[in-house]
Amino acid sequence: MKVAVLNYTGTVGKTTIAAHLLSPRMNNAPIFAIETINETAGGNGLDVEKIRGDKFRDLFKKLMVIDDAIIDVGASNVEAFLDGMVKFEDSHMEFDSFVIPVTSGSKEQKETISMVSTLSDFGIPAEKIHLIFNRVESDVAEEFGPVLNFVKKSKSCIANPEAAIFENELFDMLSVKKLAIGDVLADETDYKAKARELGKDGDAKQKSHYSDMHIIKALSKSVNRNLDTVFAALF
Structure with missing residues (x-):
């Protein structure tokens, strides 16, 4: 399985999700960090290969010959990553899932809606776009109303309330x-x-x-x- 973790906005937990949620449950699949500025999952003691967003061709070549991978797309590189997907037509078919973490802030929810819309416009089916509700205090329905309403109307992604990571100091300590x-x-x-x-x-x-x-x-x-x-x- 090949999973891309991305969002237009930073600080929603993409790297944490790649390191602590996906990696140990995907047989320690290789992690490719599409990043030039921020910390990668390598900061959590994992082996990470760093690739710039404008080097999509290099990433595409690597993905073609492996079965499992986690692609952690930094917010500073997401536009270049998406440009690469446009340039290499149907390259999105190389991915089994696009995971979009979202936190409860209004800006983060707005950017998440934009991210889902962009992926949907690429022709990526709803069943391949998954939201993760991150840093949940207590109730997904109460904290993520805007994005849930959008999904209900657009039906452009999967937003399962069970995909909720609750706020915990552990991640900062790790x-x-x-x-x-x-x-x-x-x-x-x-x-x-x-x-x-x-x-x-x-x-x-x-x-x-x-x-x-x-x-x-x-x-x-x-x-x-x-x-x-x-x-x-x-x-």
């Missing part, structure tokens, strides 16, 4: 530590015990690291269950 959630789940280290071993006079920086890791492990299990639900809702 980014700081440059960790992937899969690595955390596989880590059997007892960080609480390690922190206690240091005692009151132990190295404060090391103790803080152990405490952070204990918290990260505690958060990871429930977040991973949430991500399992989202992936099942998407595919």
Whole structure:
């Protein structure tokens, strides 16, 4: 399966979704970051190949000979990526799914509607365009009214409310530590015990690291269950 993650707007969680939702559930498929400015999934401890948006030909050649891939398209490169899809006619057929993360801000929802409309105008069928509701506080219907109303009227994409990633501090902590959630789940280290071993006079920086890791492990299990639900809702 080849999945492109994109949106016209930044800060909606594209790279987080590529690293923590898609990669571990797609047999650690290669990640191609279409990016020139912002951080890529490589910041989460994953191997990432970086390609500029205006080098669509290079990406297209790579996708032709592999079965699975995650394409993380940065907001600064999305126009060049789309131009490449126009230039290489029917290249969108190389992708099995276009995943569009959206957060609840009015600007983000407006840009998401534009993104869906653009992909639809390319002739991409609704069943290949999927929304992910990201940083949800409590209720998708209440927080994402504009985009849900658009989808209801246009029927141009799939907007399953079950594809909702709830707000959680874990993702920021993983980014700081440059960790992937899969690595955390596989880590059997007892960080609480390690922190206690240091005692009151132990190295404060090391103790803080152990405490952070204990918290990260505690958060990871429930977040991973949430991500399992989202992936099942998407595919």
